[in-house]
């Protein structure tokens with residue numbers, strides 16, 4: 082395989098695909114160009130079961146604040162459940178596989194009952210109303226999906242916090258969202274051992290908190306503290322609840338959820354997604370990009386704590402009436418054959434994971450896939466970071482047996498769903514390349530200065546020049562930050578342009594390759610970490626005077642975190658090992674294990690301009706071991722560069 086090789090869609094697959102060839106792709110794209118509102122309006126009518134029809138497709142009079150499908154009324158939980166009951170009530174909605182191999186099949190009818198009971202519990206016993214924020218801090222168990230859908234059913238806004246985040250990170254998100262209820266679990270299982278979540282919630286709720294009640298799903302039945310009047314057992318209460326709950330009638334633009342994500346500055350922002358536009362694109366991309374068929378079984382390995390888990394484990398698959406697999410465990414446990422044994426056991430047809438997982442599975446079990454029956458697989462997906470050609474090749478040949486399309490899906494928390502991706506039956510694929518914008522998405526690579534589309538081979542910024550239904554609607558509680566973070570000065574036809582924060586390049590055939598973030602966001606194992614957040618945590622160490630954090634290429638994680646730390650005491654580091662430990666403990670406490678530094682260097686100072694700005698570009702180059710080519714003569718103290726570089730070597 083050469084990197085220039087083009088992989089044509091599998092013919093037999095393409096014959097039955099929803100989008101069968103590039104002509105069909107172009108027809109859709111042309112229709113969107115010619116009649117943007119007609120394009121989206123028709124799909125919205127076709128895909129959504131409206132309680133009341135919308136009266137207007139797109140209102141961009143206050144752009145970048147936009148409204149889609151105004152006047153329309155719907156309920157997202159009904160979209161995902163009720164409307165399937167006539168034809169799919171006995172179909173598996175969720176197949177859950179626990180860490181220890183326990184399997185549970187939840188049909189659409191089961192899901193309906195679970196979600197309604199949960200919705201009634203929230204409403205009747207916890208006083209949760211439309212518009213209230215509910216924090217979900219859960220392991221990967223079906224109750225996490227029930228909780229999300231129960232919120233959607235009663236119009237509450239959920240905000241899931243990834244179970245790997247610390248009590249401080251959880252506290253910040255609870256406070257920012259002003260949530261009144263937390264749904265959590267005692268814990269769950271990892272590598273056949275119980276681990277705990279409830280104690281993290283307890284710590285997050287110490288002191289002043291808007292949270293009045295905590296619902297605890299008992300999963301591992303380990304002992305946990307119960308605060309009387311605050312903590313309630315889901316398991317004890319849920320059976321008494323009615324399995325009928327009328328869905329709340331929601332406006333198209335009523336918020337569905339918040340999801341906090343890192344930006345280049347400040348604290349994580351609560352990305353807000355609203356009801357109709359989000360669920361429409363979640364469903365459409367499921368259909369187009371994974372091409373899931375009625376009898377297929379689809380598995381996305383993400384965690385519901387990330388956007389991928391929201392859109393492509395829960396909302397997208399269920400909106401289209403698919404069977405979605407949920408996995409509690411670790412994909413390399415008990416060995417690197419775990420995912421492939423699951424492919425065999427559940428006859429998985431579409432498998433969706435992150436490059437970091439592919440690299441680890443490759444490294445730990447190169448020929449492991451061959452031990453299993455992988456013949457059910459049709460489409461393989463990747464998401465979260467650029468995939469490197471060796472990982473792509475292994476995924477294609479060993480996992481996909483050289484017959485499955487690999488869809489390298491490019492998107493973000495803010496985009497709600499995929500925006501640039503191959504279509505498995507249509508797009509001739511180039512390895513490690515996100516290829517083309519999906520139909521309806523006006524994604525272009527622009528020059529940030531001029532706003533012009535760049536030429537092939539020239540690096541530019543990945544942008545979207547028209548609003549689209551599943552785009553971020555706001556940063557919770559901070560209108561200005563929404564405008565500032567995503568809409569620069571560049572306008573197209575007088576309208577604001579959405580900036581993704583990623584760099585990208587076209588090749589001579591117009592294929593898009595994403596080159597990575599252009600801002601101070603590090604992509605660690607496909608997870609976004611703001612350098613500012615990690616720096617703020619490290620600064621809490623009393624002996625730290627200054628710190629600068631940058632990303633450094635990492636063979637498995639994609640990027641690792643590299644910290645340059647200047648200590649207050651002049652006599653250097655008394656005990657470097659102890660200092661590193663202490664700082665790591667702070668990071669664990671403030672953010673969580675995912676933000677631990679891969680490298681720490683105790684530097685005598687940081688390279689700064691005369692105006693005091695830290696030159697991260699130089700620090701990035703030093704971390705990579707690159708030659709410094711920038712002009713450093715204008716730095717406040719040019720000699721510092723050499724000193725740090727010598728330490729890093």
Ligand code: 6R9
Nearest residue numbers: 464465466467489490491492493494583595
């Ligand atoms: C879905 C998700 C978003 C950032 C994004 C970009 C990177 C995601 C990618 C990719 C290259 C892909 N990213 N998919 N880079 N190729 N296929 O990951 O959302 O957690 O918000 O991260 O991830 O840098 O800006 P999120």
